[in-house]
Structures are given as C-alpha cells and as structure tokens.
Amino acid sequence: MTRSFDVATAPEHYGNHQLGIYAQGLKGQLPELPLRYEDMEARAREVLPPAAYWYVAGGAGETSMAANRSAFDRYRLLPRMLTDVSQRDLGRTVLGKRQVSPLMIAPLGVQEIIHDQAELGVARAAAAVDVPMILSTVSSFALEDVRKELGTTSGWYQLYWPNDDALATSLVQRAEKAGYEAIVVTLDTKMLAWRERDLDGAYLPFLKGQGLANYTSDPVFCAGLEKPPQDDMRAVVKHWSDVFAAPARTWDDLARLRDATKLPIVLKGVLHPEDAIKAREAGMDGVIVSNHGGRQVEGSIAAIDALAGVVDAVGARMDVLFDSGIRRGADVLKAIALGADAVLIGRPFAWGLACAGQAGVEEVLRRLLADIDLTLALTGNDSLDGLSRVSLAP
Ligand SMILES: Cc1cc2nc3c(=O)[nH]c(=O)nc-3n(C[C@H](O)[C@H](O)[C@H](O)COP(=O)(O)O)c2cc1C
Numbered sequence: 001m002t003r004s005f006d007v008a009t010a011p012e013h014y015g016n017h018q019l020g021i022y023a024q025g026l027k028g029q030l031p032e033l034p035l036r037y038e039d040m041e042a043r044a045r046e047v048l049p050p051a052a053y054w055y056v057a058g059g060a061g062e063t064s065m066a067a068n069r070s071a072f073d074r075y076r077l078l079p080r081m082l083t084d085v086s087q088r089d090l091g092r093t094v095l096g097k098r099q100v101s102p103l104m105i106a107p108l109g110v111q112e113i114i115h116d117q118a119e120l121g122v123a124r125a126a127a128a129v130d131v132p133m134i135l136s137t138v139s140s141f142a143l144e145d146v147r148k149e150l151g152t153t154s155g156w157y158q159l160y161w162p163n164d165d166a167l168a169t170s171l172v173q174r175a176e177k178a179g180y181e182a183i184v185v186t187l188d189t190k191m192l193a194w195r196e197r198d199l200d201g202a203y204l205p206f207l208k209g210q211g212l213a214n215y216t217s218d219p220v221f222c223a224g225l226e227k228p229p230q231d232d233m234r235a236v237v238k239h240w241s242d243v244f245a246a247p248a249r250t251w252d253d254l255a256r257l258r259d260a261t262k263l264p265i266v267l268k269g270v271l272h273p274e275d276a277i278k279a280r281e282a283g284m285d286g287v288i289v290s291n292h293g294g295r296q297v298e299g300s301i302a303a304i305d306a307l308a309g310v311v312d313a314v315g316a317r318m319d320v321l322f323d324s325g326i327r328r329g330a331d332v333l334k335a336i337a338l339g340a341d342a343v344l345i346g347r348p349f350a351w352g353l354a355c356a357g358q359a360g361v362e363e364v365l366r367r368l369l370a371d372i373d374l375t376l377a378l379t380g381n382d383s384l385d386g387l388s389r390v391s392l393a394p
C-alpha cells in the first residue's frame with residue numbers, strides 16, 4: 001500500500017520523528033498560530049476587527065453551532081490493537097478522482113475581511129499541501145485569478161445560484177473554462193439568516209462592496225449596470241442584492257443548471273435523506289451534508305447527526321461529503337466511518353488565515369493531516385478507506 005499523504009512535505013513537524021514533535025514543540029514553528037483550536041480562535045479574535053471576527057465566528061443564534069460540536073462527542077471511535085499500521089493511506093476518491101487526503105477547503109465568502117491575501121493566500125496554501133479548494137461565489141478575487149494559484153491542485157467552484165439564469169450560466173461557464181472540476185450549488189442560503197452578531201453591528205461586508213469580485217468581473221452582471229463597476233459601487237451593491245437571492249427556486253430548476261455545464265454538480269446544505277434522493281433523481285453527482293456551520297437555521301439538527309441518514313439513502317449511488325464542526329483528526333475519522341467520502345474544513349482555516357496568512361492556513365492543514373494520520377494508526381487502521389461504522393462504538 002502506498003502512503004498518499006507524503007509526510008516528507010512536513011518533515012520538521014512530523015513523519016517518522018513523532019517524538020520530535022514533542023521535543024521541538026510545534027508552537028515554535030509558527031509562534032503566531034497557537035496549537036489548540038480554541039487558542040487559535042482567541043488569537044484571531046485579537047488580530048481581527050470585532051465585526052469581522054464575529055462575522056466568521058457567529059451563527060444564526062448559538063445552539064446549532066454548539067450542537068455541531070457536542071454531537072461529535074456522541075460518536076466514539078473503537079480502537080483495535082496489534083494490527084500492522086507501519087504504512088498508512090490517507091487518500092480518498094471523490095467524484096472519481098483520488099485525493100491525497102479527505103480534506104477540502106470549504107467555500108468561505110469575503111476572505112478579504114480576514115486577511116489581505118484572502119482567497120489567493122488560501123489557494124497557495126491549499127496547493128502546498130495538495131488539498132482541493134472550493135471557491136465561494138462571493139470571493140474577494142475573481143475565480144480565474146484564484147484558479148491560477150492552485151496550479152495542479154483541484155479547485156471546485158461554489159455557486160450562489162442567482163435569480164438570473166443568464167448570470168448563473170455565465171458564472172458556471174467561466175468556472176468550467178478556468179479549470180474548476182466541479183460546481184457546488186449551496187442550497188441553504190436562499191437568504192441570509194437572522195444573525196444577531198452581524199445585525200448588532202449592522203455589519204454585512206457585501207453592502208460595502210466586499211466579496212463581489214466574481215460579479216464585477218462578469219459580463220452578464222455588468223450588462224445590468226449603467227456605468228463600469230468601479231465608477232458606481234453603490235449601483236453594484238444594489239444590483240447584487242437584486243440578483244443574489246432566489247427564494248422561488250425549486251428542484252425543477254436544477255434541470256437548467258444541469259444543462260448549463262458538463263461539470264459534475266454537488267449540492268451543499270442537504271440534511272434530509274429525501275432531499276438527497278431528489279438530488280440523485282435530478283442528475284446531481286454528490287451532496288454535502290452541512291448546516292452551514294450553524295449560520296442559517298438556528299435550532300437545526302447537528303450536521304453530523306444528519307450524515308448517516310443521507311449516506312443510507314444515497315451513499316451507494318453518489319458521493320456524500322460533510323462539513324460543519326470538523327476541528328480535529330478524530331472528527332474526520334468519525335465522519336468517514338459514518339460514510340462521508342471527504343470533509344470540508346471551514347472556520348479552522350479562517351483562523352489560520354487571520355493569524356498568519358497563507359502560512360497559517362498551510363499550517364492548519366498540516367497539523368490536521370498529522371492528527372488524522374496519528375489517530376488512524378492508533379485506532380489500528382492503515383487506511384481511511386478501511387473505516388466503516390464498525391470503527392465506531394455501538
Ligand atoms: C465566514 C464564513 C463564510 C462562509 N461563506 C460561505 C459561502 O460563501 N458559500 C458557502 O457555500 N458556504 C459558506 N460558508 C459555510 C462553509 O462553507 C461551511 O459550511 C461551514 O463553515 C462549516 O462549518 P464550520 O466552519 O464550523 O466547520 C461560510 C462560513 C463562514 C464561517
């Protein structure tokens with residue numbers, strides 16, 4: 001068996017020198033990035049303006065966000081002993097392509113509020129560790145520019161499906177032309193939820209024109225403006241808010257989107273098994289089980305609790321990915337044991353970006369990979385593909 005995550009990419013942290021991790025102290029590698037997730041978030045809170053910090057940290061209320069974490073504790077790994085774990089394989093096959101690990105970068109909008117490098121820095125970090133990146137529609141740099149930074153690493157494009165079909169087609173076809181390998185359509189954000197943290201500070205970065213690079217670089221979007229975007233930002237924001245929300249969309253509309261691109265389409269924000277079946281019937285290639293990190297429906301089911309139901313409904317026929325609450329290696333193993341093909345990393349990389357830009361994101365991903373690998377070995381497994389529900393306590 002070949003080891004697909006090459007630890008040689010992080011020899012000073014890891015590899016066959018695990019004792020070295022402790023001797024050296026990972027903190028010394030990047031002092032501005034604390035090791036524990038909570039400390040990393042606390043450091044990000046110190047460096048970010050309060051409104052930006054809360055935009056990332058906040059949810060629609062607090063309980064679903066908390067449940068995304070506490071629900072993980074109800075699933076417990078059941079380690080096995082005396083198996084040969086000298087060679088380990090962290091690879092996963094997603095949409096028919098082998099990835100070196102199960103990690104993907106989740107689509108996070110307006111990264112310029114976190115760090116000047118924004119999506120360009122994240123793409124460079126993703127490329128350094130070969131973790132595929134999903135780029136948000138509401139990004140701070142145009143999708144073509146971000147794609148270039150990824151080099152040979154896979155990129156997927158996340159579509160916020162506008163109410164204008166011509167604009168949707170234009171965005172999707174630009175993504176296809178730029179070399180993105182799949183389209184992710186986010187379903188759970190037909191409108192922004194009641195988010196007290198942002199309402200409190202009257203903070204919505206898009207209303208200041210942030211995160212609109214994919215729109216202002218789009219010919220169809222610009223055709224709806226009287227002046228070039230740089231000459232009238234207020235008109236850009238007004239037009240954006242007119243096209244962004246599409247509350248009337250239903251499953252029937254997917255056929256037009258399916259016809260607009262040859263790329264595989266993955267629906268993000270699916271929690272109900274019957275919606276996963278509808279996705280399959282509509283010719284979709286995968287679903288992402290997610291509650292948007294607790295940012296949309298306060299009181300919703302914890303995402304990890306929705307995973308097994310969706311896997312049982314469609315897992316044999318389409319890819320099922322997962323996000324919302326992944327913070328450490330054990331979380332990744334649990335999601336895979338429950339049937340996820342891959343997992344998306346959200347807020348952890350945002351804190352890495354806030355604390356140390358590209359280097360911070362890279363470090364977050366490397367640490368997570370090291371933790372996944374160690375947890376895999378210590379549970380007696382030599383490959384993530386070998387995990388199943390028997391890897392969890394009954
Ligand atoms: C600041 C922020 C911005 C986000 N922007 C988007 C977005 O543009 N498109 C999207 O599909 N999801 C977006 N999400 C949701 C993430 O893709 C992902 O579902 C979520 O972060 C998972 O939760 P976790 O980060 O707590 O693990 C955003 C999340 C955050 C925190």
Ligand SMILES: CC(C)CC(=O)C(=O)O
Pocket residue numbers: 109138189192292295
């Ligand atoms: C434009 C948005 C709705 C961005 C987003 O997905 C989020 O803030 O959660």
